[in-house]
Amino acid sequence: MKSILKYFSEIFYGVKSLLGGMRVTGSYFFRPSTIVTQKYPENRDSLVMFDRFKGEVVMPHNEKNEHKCTGCGICEINCPNGTIEIISKMVETEDGKKKKAIDKHIYRLGMCTFCGLCVKTCPSNALAFGQEFEHAVFDRSELIKVLNQPGSQLEKGVE
Amino acid sequence: MSFNIYDLTSFTEWIHNSLSQAMSPGWVTVTEMVIVGVAFLTFYAIVGLFLVYAERKVCAFMQNRLGPNRVGPFGLFQTIADLTKLLFVELVSIRKADKVLFNLAPFIVIIASFMAIAAIPFAKGLHAIDLNIGVLYVLAVSSLGVIGILLAGWSSNNKYSLIGAMRSGAQVVSYELSVGLSLLTIVVLAGTMQLSEIVEAQRHGWFIFTGHIPAFIAFVIFIISSTAETNRGPFDLAEAESELTAGFHTEYSGIKFAFFFLAEYINMFIVASIASTLFLGGWMPLHIGSWEGFNNVMDFIPPFFWYLGKTGFIIFIMMWFKWTFPRLRIDQLLKLEWKYLLPINLVNILLMALIVLLEWHF
Known part of the structure; x- marks a missing residue:
């Protein structure tokens, strides 16, 4: 008797759980608003990448065209594949002292693995990750970028 | 000749009668078989192509995806493109x-x-x-x-x-x-x-x-x-x-x-x-x-x-x-x-x- 009861309860439990699964997929089918796929090239204007997305390494500049890079070279030393190269120059400060500053912060996007060591280890937080991801170009030389903008200076107070 | 879409018997009889007038009974059977065969082949191809498309769309919607949407409006010609590709694949x-x-x-x-x-x-x-x-x-x-x-x-x-x-x-x-x-x-x-x-x-x-x-x-x-x-x-x-x-x-x-x-x-x-x-x-x-x-x-x-x-x-x-x-x-x-x-x-x-x-x- 007990086994007969078990047989029928198994059938009912099975049917119930199967219908539960079908209810979930059915509700997705009839509610197209639950679709998560994005139509990429069409939604380019409204596309927002998430905060921690590693698109490319950038050097943020403020509105006075000043950056925070002191030219210390830690990022260059830390970079595992030689992506970063810093060309420094000597500038004379207001009080007549000579000081090291960057001439060019060269970043080779084509070699970068986006490990993030440069951004993490920068003592003055001069580097950051940008959200741009459409990097395809027809000439490899275009992937070599100079991160500091022309004419930019070291921000006051950053040593 | 008017056809009743609620009862197609008159339509099929009309085909049979007009064929009977044109040829001998043996050839009528052969011609009718060819017509039915061609009709089924066409139906076959249309149903096959549509069902593959429908299956991909249904499965996509149930998995919160969009499914085919690039070839033609709503991806309707996707299966035709797939079939064309299959025809050119090496045996x-x-x-x-x-x-x-x-x-x-x-x-x-x-x-x-x-x-x-x-x-x-x-x-x-x-x-x-x-x-x-x-x-x-x-x-x-x-x-x-x-x-x-x-x-x-x-x-x-x-x-x-x-x-x-x-x-x-x-x-x-x-x-x-x-x-x-x-x-x-x-x-x-x-x-x-x-x-x-x-x-x-x-x-x-x-x-x-x-x-x-x-x-x-x-x-x-x-x-x-x-x-x-x-x-x-x-x-x-x-x-x-x-x-x-x-x-x-x-x-x-x-x-x-x-x-x-x-x-x-x-x-x-x-x-x-x-x-x-x-x-x-x-x-x-x-x-x-x-x-x-x-x-x-x-x-x-x-x-x-x-x-x-x-x-x-x-x-x-x-x-x-x-x-x-x-x-x-x-x-x-x-x-x-x-x-x-x-x-x-x-x-x-x-x-x-x-x-x-x-x-x-x-």
Whole structure:
């Protein structure tokens, strides 16, 4: 008797759980608003990448065209594949002292693995990750970028 | 010559009469066979292409995706593009394969489904052959396809193909029983095996309603076991992509692969057609007893669209549970058939016989 009861309860439990699964997929089918796929090239204007997305390494500049890079070279030393190269120059400060500053912060996007060591280890937080991801170009030389903008200076107070 | 879209008998008779005037009876038969063959081939291609598209869209929506949406509006031409690609793919010849059987297998699969589709009533008068043992014929012919699958698996000389084919054999042999018995339940209720008469008997209510609970149970069992018979998910052990690469058609490429692919979808269509003919009244509009007004409104929709609507509904259900349930293991598959479906089916057919004898049905 007990086994007969078990047989029928198994059938009912099975049917119930199967219908539960079908209810979930059915509700997705009839509610197209639950679709998560994005139509990429069409939604380019409204596309927002998430905060921690590693698109490319950038050097943020403020509105006075000043950056925070002191030219210390830690990022260059830390970079595992030689992506970063810093060309420094000597500038004379207001009080007549000579000081090291960057001439060019060269970043080779084509070699970068986006490990993030440069951004993490920068003592003055001069580097950051940008959200741009459409990097395809027809000439490899275009992937070599100079991160500091022309004419930019070291921000006051950053040593 | 005006055609009545509610009764196509006059249309088919008109074709027959005008052909008879032009040629001798022997040639009339040949010409009619060619016309029917060409019509079915066209229908075949359209249905196959549409079902592949529909399946991809349905599966995508159930998985919160968009599905094909690049080729043409809403991706409608995606399957045409796929077919064009398949036609240009090289037919790789397998060195150690049994050449004759290897090339024969896809044709057997597709011929079996071709023969089955001939017996299906599409609308009043639109019926290639109306055999008086239509149900038996469809059952017999639709199970021929498994020979093609077994041949494909054997002749490929590939372990994946052979395992897939053997699984398919075990599966079809067991589930054939359930398909037959669930159809027999309806044959008991209808008292005939002729498909046109079965449809006609549902004039005052479809069998799924007039047959009480046994008809509904038979319907559910038929849907489950016919899905297994067509080797579709969740019973797609014969293909089982994750275990057997592609199962019995691992070694096939190009148009031969397309034949297997097409046959799978056409088999699903045939199975859905049989389900709609036997349980949901085929092309018969929805009639409720003696509600004259309601019945007349329903009669206004042409039978062919009723047929397509019902078949589409059943196909949707089959896609729905294909994309919901995980694949069964082979022991679970056999347990489901022999421990659950078959005993329930046997009791169900007794119950139906009792209902018919006591005249409890409507």
